[in-house]
Every structure is written in C-alpha cells, then in structure tokens.
Amino acid sequence: MEIKKGIAVSPGIAIAKPLIIDSEDYRIPRRSILASAKVAEVKKVRDAFRKAAEELERIDSDDKIAENEIKDIFAVHLRFLKDKSLLKKVTDLICDELLTAEYAVSTTLRDIANHFASMPDRYISERATDIYDIEKRLLRHLLGRKREDVEHINHEVVVVAHELGPTQTAGFDKKFIKGFATDAGGRTSHTAIVARSLGIPAVVGLKDVTENIDSTATVIIDGNRGMVVISPDEPTLKQYQQLAVEFERLERELDTIRDLDAVTRDGVAVELLGNIEFPHEAEIVLDKGGHGIGLYRTEFLYLYSETEPNEDDHYKAYCEVIRTLGDKPVVIRTMDLGADKFTQSRRFTREPNPFLGLRSIRFCLQNLVMFKTQLRAILRAAVHGNVRVMFPLITSLHELRQAKMIVRDVMEDLEEDSIEYRADVPVGIMIETPSAALTASILAGECDFFSIGTNDLIQYTLAVDRGNERVSTLYSGADPAVISLLRSVIHDANKARIGTTICGEMASEPEFIMLLLGLGYRTFSLAPPMIPEIKKVIRSVAIESCNNLARKVLLMNSEREVINYLRNAAIKVLPEVF
Ligand code: PEP
Ligand code: MG
DSSP: OEEEEEEEOOOOEEEEEEEHHHHTTOOOOOOBBOOGGGHHHHHHHHHHHHHHHHHHHHHTTTTOOHHHHHHHHHHHHHHHHHHHHHHHHHHHHHHHHHHOOHHHHHHHHHHHHHHHHHOSSSSTTTTHHHHHHHHHHHHHHHHGGGGGTTTTSSSEEEEESSSOHHHHHHHHOOOTEEEEEEEOTTTTTTHHHHHHTTTOOOEEOSSSSSHOOOOOOOEEEEETTTEEESSHHHHHHHHHHHHHHHHHHHHHHHTTTTSSOOOOOOBBBBBBEEESTTTHHHHHHHTTTOOOOOEEEHHHHHHHHSSSOOOHHHHHHHHHHHHHHHHHHHEEEEEBBBTTOTTTTTTTTTOOGGSSEEEEEEEHHHHHHHHHHHHHHHHHHHGEEEEEEEEEOOSSHHHHHHHHHHHHHHHHHHHHTTTOOOTTEEEEEEEEEHHHHHHHHHHTOSSSSEEOOHHHHHHHHHHHOOOGGGGGGGGOTHHHHHHHHHHHHHHHHHHTEEEEOSSSGGGGGGHHHHHHHHTTEEEEEEEEEGGHHHHHHHHOOOOOHHHHHHHEEEEEEEEHHHHHHHHHHHHHHHHHHH
16 A cells, blocks of 8 residues: 645545556656566567657658758767667666656656766756657657547546646546546646536646556555545555545535525625636526626636637637626636647747746737637627626736726727627726735736636746746745735725635635635635535534634734644634534
8 A cells, every 4th residue: 555645726526447548758657577578568569669760761751851950850860860889778777777767768868868868068958858759759650649648538547647737637537537646736727726616626737646556556645634645555455444424424415505596694795706617607506506606717718629719719719618607707718828728829838937928818909800709709698698897916006907998999890890899898807916916906907807826826926837846845825925005905905995816725625714704805715515514514613703803813923823723723614623
C-alpha cells in the first residue's frame, strides 16, 4: 500500500483501477517488465529507432523542404537516431533494469537533454529542444495506437495523468470516469474547477503519482483530504468503502435544503449563484438551489469545439442558458482566453509567462473581430432575459473604457443593421488583480457591478502561479494581503453603491464563508455542486459572530494564524462538514 498526498480539489471518494494517460509532453511512468519480455522490448526499441530515421529521411528528401537550415536540423536528428551508443544505452537499461521500452527511451533522452540544457553556451543549451523532439518522435512510434484513450473507455476507472487540460476534463464521461489524480495542478487551476463542476472527486499536485503506478493496482482517490491510496490493504479499502457510502449520504441530506433560503440565523439574506462553463450546467445550478448564474465562463465555447464558434453559436449557447434561467440573473463573462485556455488557432503559440501575457480582456482588445462577434451575440441574447456583461482581468480604467467603447461600437453596428439588442445591459468587471482592487473606487464610478475573481486575485497578489504544484503551499486566500484587498474592495463598492459578488473558489470553501460575510459580502457565485454545502454553512451562522470574527482576523499578521483560526471557528459551527 502506498499513500500519496496532494491537493484536494473536488470532494468525494472514488475507488477503481487506474487509466494511466501517458502524454508525449510529459514523463513516462517507470514500469517494470518480466525478464522474459526483454527481447521483445529491445526489438520494439530497435524498430522505433529505424522507423523514426526512415520517417526523417522521407521528409528530408521531400522537394518542398528547400531551406538549408531545416535540412541541417534533420541531419542532426538523423545522426542521433543512427548513433549506436545511444541505442545501446537504451537497450542496456531495458536488459539490466527490466524497464519498459518507452521508459528507457524517455529517461535516456531526457538525461541527455538536461545535460545539454545545463551548458552555459546558449547554442548548445538550446539543442535540448532537439532532443525532446527526438524523444517525442520515438515515443510516437513506441506508443502508437497503444496509448490509452479516455474517449472510448467503457468501464469504471480513475484517471491518473501527469496533467490534464480543462477541455480534456470537461469531456470526461462521469459514468465511467469516477475520479482523477494528477502530478501537476493547483486548487484553482481550470482543470480543478471543471472537476468540481462535474462533481468528479479529484486530487492534483501529487508531483509523481504517474511514475510508480501500476495499471493493475486498485486506486483510491480521496477528494476530501487530498490523498491517493495505491494498492490499499484490506482494512483501508473497507474503511474507504464505508466513507464513500457516508459521503453519498451527506450529499443526499444536503440536497434536502435545496428549497430553503440562504439566510443566516439572524435573518440576513445571502444570494447564492452558480458558476458554469457549459449551457447545460444552468439546469444543475437551479437543481442545487442557485438563484442565478454569477459567472458564465464563455471561453469554454472555444475550448470544446474543433472550430472557432461563430456569432450564431454564441447566440444559441447564451439563449439556452437564458431560457433555463427565466428572469433570474445571468452574468455572461466575455472570453477569458490565454494563460491556460487557448483558441484553436493559438493552441500552439506559447508565451514565456502566459498568466502575465496576452490573456483575457487584453486578448479581446487585440482581437476585435472575435470580441465584437461575441458582444453582438450577448447583446442580442440579452433581449430575452436578465443578462449582465462582465469583463475579466481589468487592470486599469483605460482598459475598462476601451472595452466599453467596443460595446458601444457593437451597439451602433446592430442599430445600423436593424437587429434587436438590449441597450441598457448592465456592464461589470472582475476584480482579479491588485491594480483593480486598489483602484476599485475609481473603477466603480464607471461600471455597474464588481465580481471578485479570488483565484486570480490571490495568484497576482502573492505572485504564485495558481496551477503550479511546486508553489501551491504559498497560495492562500487567508493571507493578510488578500484579506486586506477584499476588505477595501467591498468598502469602495458599498460607497459607490454598486453590487459585488465573490465568484472565485474562495466562495465555495466553507472555512472562508464566515470571514466573507463578516467583511460585508452578501453574494457568492460557486460551482453548482457546492451550493448546498455553502447554504448549510450560511444557515448555521449569525452575522454578529461573523463580524466579530472578521474584526479579529483583520488584526492578524500571518496566513497560518488566520487559516487555523478560520478552521477552528468553522468546525465549531458545523462539525459534520469538516
Ligand atoms: C477567478 O479568477 O477567481 C475567476 C473566477 O476566474 P477564472 O477562475 O475563470 O480565472
Ligand atoms: Mg480569473
């Protein structure tokens, strides 16, 4: 039995055999072979080297490749593939250590690449990329059709992968994929957010779970405590089977408060909205007792399809959500592309610092055709319901004014084309950067509402990549810097008399609810499956004690002190949720 500790991102317990997703971009898990399989494994490697070399020679002789520089690169790759000592290194690893062909190839080439990368000479260090390229080519030949395919799975599994993209996760069939575990990722990475929305138990940030896992082992994913148990012993397995039953019972119990108000013990009403990525989730929000959609992440329209959506695709998606919600609010966030979410055409354009790069509203303002197409669809759909438009990642008043100017342009275009649209649609912004939080009083004068994206706000305030497991312990909403910004934003918003929602993951973490209420927040938007639990927390507390708690927290100096205090307070109020 082996227990691995990671980051709990989506609650629940899943027990099944693993489906290990090997990715050519990431480390291949270390797996052993029987001594009797040695010869076959060595033959596989020789074949892969031969086929890769033949492939390169074929491409190289193609008349279309006239550039000498490209021919030179191919020549270097070919030399590597025909290098007898390289082949020997790989086959020795298979024979001496009884490892799979793919692992032997991957680890040998990565060692060479790392060696190159560490050279001070830039020309030599950059050759590491060539080695990775050769590794990928060989792995493609070795793994070929054998690579396990999530889409065609037809029995219950838990997925184990180095990293999963949000789109890949969104395509999971819940009937068969009972949970997942990844080496990479953080609590607020978009993959984690999708897992929560789907209600699939998940643990991320496990660092090396893919390396030692055996495909025949039983795997337990504990999405409540952030643990993965590989090959559990009998008592552990029994204990987890019991926990899974109890978890389901708690879920059913929470569903019974669906139709009760989200109101504190002393009668203060709170609005609970849902975050969605796809139109069909609107139904789930209502089902879980949500009062509307507080964040519709429309970029998933791009992420999920092979082609870029047109105005009609946007319009249809928005109308579907609006139809489901009736006159309840629907906050449509304009595309938040870039960083870890790419369009079809930009998928392969990598930036050195994507979270600080051309993302969100910046991307839209530089791609006006795309932006205007979406805005046209939103303004047209807004005629049918209680729609609001929201811009992500605003960092300055100038940016807000630019975005609003585009909205006005689009309205004029629609006017000229005699197309019906809603002219008085409320326009709000996400507060996701320290610059926006610190200038909230200025921004509030020129928009209709705020929504605080704590996932990004924490990332940018603390300079911690929200998806990087290596710094995940530094990522925390309990940091005094974050709390201070949250306090000043609600103060500025109240003064300007505009509404403010919290739509980041902090709103779905029970230990933060008392603090957020005490700071003055009254509207939360969260992953639909979390709504009942948060409603239960709200119904168990009194505003007076939340205010006292917030006052005390604002005097604390360290994240540790704050989080311990918040956890203890929450456990006292609601022991069964923790
Ligand atoms: C946030 O940043 O908190 C947010 C809600 O937006 P996203 O998670 O989509 O970046
Ligand atoms: Mg964000």
